[in-house]
Amino acid sequence: MLQKTVGSSIKSSSSCLSSLLLFRRNSHSRNGQVVEKKKQHDGLFLQKSKGQHLLTNTRILDAIVRSSDVRPTDTVLEIGPGTGNLTMKLLEAAQHVIAVELDKRMVEILRARVSDHALQHKLTIIQKDVLKTDFPEFDLVVANIPYNISSPLVAKLVYGSNTFRTATLLLQKEFSRRLLANPGDSDFNRLAVNVKLLADVKFVMDVSKREFVPPPKVDSSVVMITPKEVKPDVDVREWLAFTRTCFGKKNKTLGSMFRQKKKVMELLSLSEAGIATNASDVVEEQGDNRLLCLDTDASVFKERVIGILKSNGFEDKRPSKLSHGQLLRLLSLFNQAAIFFHSLPMDLHDY
Numbered sequence: 001m002l003q004k005t006v007g008s009s010i011k012s013s014s015s016c017l018s019s020l021l022l023f024r025r026n027s028h029s030r031n032g033q034v035v036e037k038k039k040q041h042d043g044l045f046l047q048k049s050k051g052q053h054l055l056t057n058t059r060i061l062d063a064i065v066r067s068s069d070v071r072p073t074d075t076v077l078e079i080g081p082g083t084g085n086l087t088m089k090l091l092e093a094a095q096h097v098i099a100v101e102l103d104k105r106m107v108e109i110l111r112a113r114v115s116d117h118a119l120q121h122k123l124t125i126i127q128k129d130v131l132k133t134d135f136p137e138f139d140l141v142v143a144n145i146p147y148n149i150s151s152p153l154v155a156k157l158v159y160g161s162n163t164f165r166t167a168t169l170l171l172q173k174e175f176s177r178r179l180l181a182n183p184g185d186s187d188f189n190r191l192a193v194n195v196k197l198l199a200d201v202k203f204v205m206d207v208s209k210r211e212f213v214p215p216p217k218v219d220s221s222v223v224m225i226t227p228k229e230v231k232p233d234v235d236v237r238e239w240l241a242f243t244r245t246c247f248g249k250k251n252k253t254l255g256s257m258f259r260q261k262k263k264v265m266e267l268l269s270l271s272e273a274g275i276a277t278n279a280s281d282v283v284e285e286q287g288d289n290r291l292l293c294l295d296t297d298a299s300v301f302k303e304r305v306i307g308i309l310k311s312n313g314f315e316d317k318r319p320s321k322l323s324h325g326q327l328l329r330l331l332s333l334f335n336q337a338a339i340f341f342h343s344l345p346m347d348l349h350d351y
């Protein structure tokens with residue numbers, strides 16, 4: 001197993017605390033950076049598979065809390081509190097913190113640390129996998145998340161049922177750049193198009209890998225995600241399946257993408273399945289049921305798909321250059337013509 005060890009032996013809560021409270025007791029500080037000594041690297045195994053890279057620079061922890069705009073009346077959701085370096089700062093700033101942590105050892109350390117400061121009444125710990133947890137109500141999210149679940153976690157926040165003001169997240173730098181990309185940018189992608197349908201994303205700051213224990217291989221960035229107040233009226237499952245189709249090869253024109261035999265056959269069978277679930281909506285919109293007689297002949301079906309692209313000026317367009325408004329219009333034109341993109345319920349990992 002890929003593991004790193006830190007801290008002295010985790011045998012009692014006090015030894016947990018001495019080992020991991022920003023490594024203060026046996027550490028020295030250089031330019032705000034708390035540096036742990038080698039001798040502390042025994043006892044608690046930090047697991048790469050769980051993304052256990054602890055942020056130890058108090059200056060950066062403070063900057064994250066400041067930029068997240070926490071109010072004293074807020075309940076903050078923290079995902080992956082680890083040993084509580086960020087949690088302690090959030091407990092100072094907010095009314096309440098809900099911390100979701102998978103690792104029992106981290107939970108024990110966090111509980112002991114918070115009790116030592118008599119702040120346990122302000123903290124709720126949920127010891128579970130965040131992707132399998134229904135969140136209680138919260139006002140905002142502030143978290144240094146495990147990078148291996150960035151995509152499904154952002155999807156859970158943005159496409160989930162909780163309403164919140166903002167989510168300030170420390171992410172892998174490359175992932176944050178993908179999230180920040182806009183239509184027309186060379187790196188505009190499916191993640192960005194899906195997140196930005198429902199939220200705005202703002203860059204906050206870069207954080208060097210040197211600020212973590214153990215240092216990850218790559219640098220990180222903080223971004224703030226703000227859900228849009230007005231959300232587009234679209235079937236989310238259709239949208240997500242549509243963008244998966246369009247952004248699979250985002251630099252192809254829509255015309256060449258939808259001329260591929262494989263794509264046509266896929267869309268034909270999805271549309272047959274989709275008609276069963278969407279039939280009443282289509283009939284309502286069209287006023288009759290003519291469009292529900294889907295062409296079972298692939299070549300006729302293909303001509304219909306291309307016809308929609310051609311007559312609406314989309315044939316030569318590349319998905320990465322289209323705005324959300326244009327993509328929504330194209331999806332609506334397809335759906336009105338009983339051409340559907342999804343059949344099965346979506347899973348978080350499909351986003």
Ligand SMILES: C[S@@+](CC[C@H](N)C(=O)[O-])C[C@H]1O[C@@H](n2cnc3c(N)ncnc32)[C@H](O)[C@@H]1O
Binds near residue numbers: 056082085145147
């Ligand atoms: C990057 S560390 C952050 C630790 C701490 N917030 C800090 O900044 O020092 C990520 C934390 O998330 C936890 N974690 C990993 N996968 C998780 C999951 N699926 N659900 C909840 N917590 C998870 C890890 O155990 C680890 O404590």
